[in-house]
Amino acid sequence: MIVSQQKPIDEILKMLEGEKSVFVVGCNGCAEVCETGGEKACVELKQKLEASGIKVAGCTVVDFMCNKLLDSLKILRHKKKIDSADSILALTCGIGVQAIASVIDKYVHPANNTIYLGGFQGLWPSIEKCAECGDCVLDLTGGICPVINCSKSLLNGPCGGTKNSKCEIDKELDCGWEKIYNRLKKLNRLENFQKLVKLRDYSKMFPSAELRNTGFYDIEKE
Numbered sequence: 001m002i003v004s005q006q007k008p009i010d011e012i013l014k015m016l017e018g019e020k021s022v023f024v025v026g027c028n029g030c031a032e033v034c035e036t037g038g039e040k041a042c043v044e045l046k047q048k049l050e051a052s053g054i055k056v057a058g059c060t061v062v063d064f065m066c067n068k069l070l071d072s073l074k075i076l077r078h079k080k081k082i083d084s085a086d087s088i089l090a091l092t093c094g095i096g097v098q099a100i101a102s103v104i105d106k107y108v109h110p111a112n113n114t115i116y117l118g119g120f121q122g123l124w125p126s127i128e129k130c131a132e133c134g135d136c137v138l139d140l141t142g143g144i145c146p147v148i149n150c151s152k153s154l155l156n157g158p159c160g161g162t163k164n165s166k167c168e169i170d171k172e173l174d175c176g177w178e179k180i181y182n183r184l185k186k187l188n189r190l191e192n193f194q195k196l197v198k199l200r201d202y203s204k205m206f207p208s209a210e211l212r213n214t215g216f217y218d219i220e221k222e
């Protein structure tokens, strides 16, 4: 199972700055078990957003947001409301955010951080991966993870060694930051390159004492 924790509401509101409405999607798989996805978490977050003046154009859940087919089908069903919103707020793990962002030309914000618990971390039928860094930056990178997609896990833009769209470390690999640039360009969010990612707080990567005392930790450490 992939364990996630909801980001503080102030951080979520900051991500939505300048937007008037959002469509909320929650994962009914691992995130529902962690109470960071599923219907209850979506409704609670919807209420907080509305209390802060953000219009929620609609709200739905997907059984497993790491499955792009399920994401696409739900997007089709709610197309009108999603089209009317400025962006999508995704209550899921880092893989779920990347999966849904890859099947729609709409900006997707991550509502959760994905944290490291070790052990078996589930299966997903796609190429997206998450390093469970505990401080998800997909909001700045258009839903493409720089920790995974950049060979040096750079968080603040490319190293300068990219050649013909390939990584200087391994010419078989596409440069992750070029992919991020192309996605941001397509979504008209190139201004994100002006926003520096703050130094990572590595302590967020590991479960809090509170979480270590729950069943999640017992299951995963075995």
Ligand code: SF4
Pocket (backbone or CB within 6 Å): 094, 095, 113, 114, 129, 130, 131, 132, 133, 134, 135, 136, 137, 138, 145, 146, 147, 148
């Ligand atoms: S930034 Fe990447 S590694 Fe970190 S939580 Fe998000 S998807 Fe996972």
Ligand code: SF4
Pocket (backbone or CB within 6 Å): 149, 150, 151, 152, 153, 154, 157, 158, 159, 160, 161, 162, 163, 166, 167, 168, 169, 174, 175, 176, 177, 178
């Ligand atoms: S060439 Fe691109 S993917 Fe490779 S290390 Fe530099 S920024 Fe990262």
